[in-house]
Amino acid sequence: MSSLAGRISRKIDKSIFGYGMITPGDRILIGISGGKDSATLLHQLGMKQHGFSIPFTAEALHVRTEYVEIEDRHRLVELCDSVGVPLHEKEISVSGRLKEGRRMNCHWCSTQRRTELLRFADEHGFHRIALGHHMDDILETFLMNLTRKGEISTMLPCLRYDRYPQWVIRPLAWVTETETDAYAREIGYEAVRCRCGFDELSHRKVIRRALEAIIAAEGEGARERMMQALHNVEPRYMPVFQPRDGDGGSSDGV
């Protein structure tokens, strides 16, 4: 195993054990878009299912939309074959599901694909849905929620839905985008490209540039410290509005 593969594997273990992502016997459904992130996840979990300390099995579902070239399909097939992960496929038209008058966008597309994953997992008895989001996605979501929603929150490494029995897990939570990029190259996987032409949200771009500017100046360690910070809220040093009837309770006041 290369040093990069080993590093990514250890980071996945950190997530699996750190967040209690898997229990013995779990059947995991990996959502594979064809991009380098989900390819990294699939390749790593595919290898890990043989002899991992918590027994689990992995299968993959590719929800194909009208924006992915059908000629790219063989790359997914080869990737799954190479690590013994059965590949399921489903075709949907994400633009066909748009409500009248609404324009196509990345959020709608990903929501539709997520719904299909959940439905498939439910119908076929999977316990976990594994998604390829990585540390940069989690940090960007944090910064977007901060500046857009006025809220300190993020995308969870391990999320239990109210409406579905399956958990959504993100085993790449501590893996960086630089690492998934390099790993996809290392295993010779050429990413299936989305050809929708709808560009990534400009808000995410702004946030990504700000994040990269901080990392460039502060060094790579800052990325991991930010991720660590999400687990480390210090309530004694967070501002709190007082109830209106109180006077602050000062023992020094008259």
Next chain:
Amino acid sequence: MSSLAGRISRKIDKSIFGYGMITPGDRILIGISGGKDSATLLHQLGMKQHGFSIPFTAEALHVRTEYVEIEDRHRLVELCDSVGVPLHEKEISVSGRLKEGRRMNCHWCSTQRRTELLRFADEHGFHRIALGHHMDDILETFLMNLTRKGEISTMLPCLRYDRYPQWVIRPLAWVTETETDAYAREIGYEAVRCRCGFDELSHRKVIRRALEAIIAAEGEGARERMMQALHNVEPRYMPVFQPRDGDGGSSDGV
């Protein structure tokens, strides 16, 4: 009262009432460095002490260091006179207090001046120490703690020390630096400049630039949403490491 003065005054009220900063009869000691932020604070609190719904009185302490020109002193005197705030002064040598082998820096200087403020407040029976930190300072501290300390925390608008009976209050918590800048100009106050030559920490500069890039792209509203976010931690959407002995507690697992 100008519209800017009114807006700043309302934001100070938001902090005073929102955080329960003042109780009736409080004697407030304003730390005045001579910069535009503490000048804004002094001018506003000076006016507010006449007829405010919570009776309080304000006095000021300027801790003079070897890095401030003595010729600038008259500006502080005039500012305090203009709003009826008694001015106290104390001289210290911040470089003289350095431990052997340590180099001078902004953090050391501000810690020394803070200590003098606390000491003076203690000796003269003040209940509150008011500092001129504004919203941008609070947001920058938040982002610095995030990227440097790996912690979600910030500078508190209202801080009670363990070792001192006085509270430190920051009535400008919801006022932006743009506003203190404009206000100092409006009241004709020319800031006393620190001539230390030790530049602001580069880390703070990086963070400030990243913050300004986000605000430039997202609009001024993003600044206030970030401030709001500091009061709005959503624990259900923050990652938590599980205890090592647990298995995640899945009811779906075998």
